[in-house]
Amino acid sequence: MTAQVHVPSLLTRAGTASVLTLALSSTMLAPGLVSDAEAAAQSTKALRVAASKKGAPYQWGAAGPRRFDCSGLTLYSFKRVGKKLPRTAQQQYNKTRHITSSQRRRGDLVFFHSGRSVYHVGIYAGNGKIWHSPKTGAVVRLERIWTKRVWYGRVR
DSSP states (O other), rough: OOOOOOHHHHHHHHHHHHHHHHHHOOOHSOOOTOOHOOOOOHHHHHHHHHHHHTTOBOOTOOOOOSOOOOHHHHHHHHHHHTOOSSSSSSHHHSSEEEEEEEEETTOOOOEEEEEEEEEEEEEEEETTTEEOOOOOOOOOOEEEESHHHHHHHOOO
């Protein structure tokens, strides 16, 4: 997201160097917003957090640090890099910026759906794979996306 600045009035009030500083820092222009590059870096870090949980057992309703359900793993991973997500896969889908499969990148969320209902979530790892906590009796693992019935979301 890019904040718009009326440069001429800022130039007269703040001076050229100050305007350049303001224009280059999205957090100064709009506190709480991050640039696309910063968001991508956070998503990549969240992906690494999820991968570090490889082998952690699935437990319905668990959000770490030793056991996870699917949305608990994504919530935990993004929380560790300073991003807040809601608790359930559907709520997480509703909160993310929806993107197409051609726009997806490592660290984006992958939502599995049936009709309009989201029932599972993982973190995109690249090459058609996700880190996720799949089901009772399973563990956090890297796995190929097994269906085309997915939507993608980017954490803001």
